[in-house]
Amino acid sequence: MSFIAVFIWSFVLWLVLTAGSKGLLWSPEELAAGLIFSGVIALTTKDIIGEKAARFLNPAKWVGFVIYAIGPLFWGMVKANLDVAYRVITGRIKPGIVRVPVDLENDAQYTILSNSITLTPGTLTIDACPEEKALYVHWINVTEKEPKSSEVIAGSFEKWARRLGR
């Protein structure tokens, strides 16, 4: 299964890269070369991508990612950028590192949540500790020294990460 996951993952990138070789579409030789190269890549990296990577082939998940990227994530980034611009101008910062307990199960969920937190300015994930179910986040304006959940830092990101990485 992980072979198929890597194969499709790399073949899609190949299609993106070589689009336009025949009109707006792909010429047969590009498609054949893509199949060969994706096959080689998939053979060599199928042990790396992880056994359960095939769950990301679910189209419902792709829709979820797109909705998450242009909805909550983009909106969160806009808000956080404006907030940081305000803090740059006024100089009202109170930096600190806080431990954020999270309720996630697997690596993909931790990665999605950590990257979302890092992408929104003002917060920066320093370490993810799955064994103690917590993230360590550097926060530009600490309002709560020991948060009980990731709600104050990440808003609805944790809910999304749990759903997308499942």
Next chain:
Amino acid sequence: MKNDMGLIVKTTARATIPLIGIFGAYVVSHGHLTPGGGFQGGATIAGAGILFLIAFGLGEMKRRYNHHLYSALEGLGGLVFLGAAMLGLGVAFFYNTLWHNGPVFNGQPGTLLSAGYLPIMNLAVGLKVFAGLVSAMVAIAAFRRWDE
């Protein structure tokens, strides 16, 4: 001492290593059409190998890295390059006979299967550069004197 990176780096590496690999393959195989070519693409793919080495640590790398295989691949790349160069030896060394009257790789210029022996040579150089750079990095990483 912990030899590998944290969970986030590892998970991201899992997802990006295939992408770096296929992008490197794209650069190599389109060396006669777009900027890039054998060395650039090979170095890109070697970047994927080095990312694996850094993200997962030397222990994991040692289990998957086979010195003889990489050595053989590097030699094979050089030999294929030389073989492509010898194809037109009836006229001259490096004579591009595939382009002038060969059965393959003589398509319309601008398509993938054009430019005679250039795609073959790009693939050979890419393979050689990839195998060579990865072997070099593994050899450097495995150097053990500072670990006492």
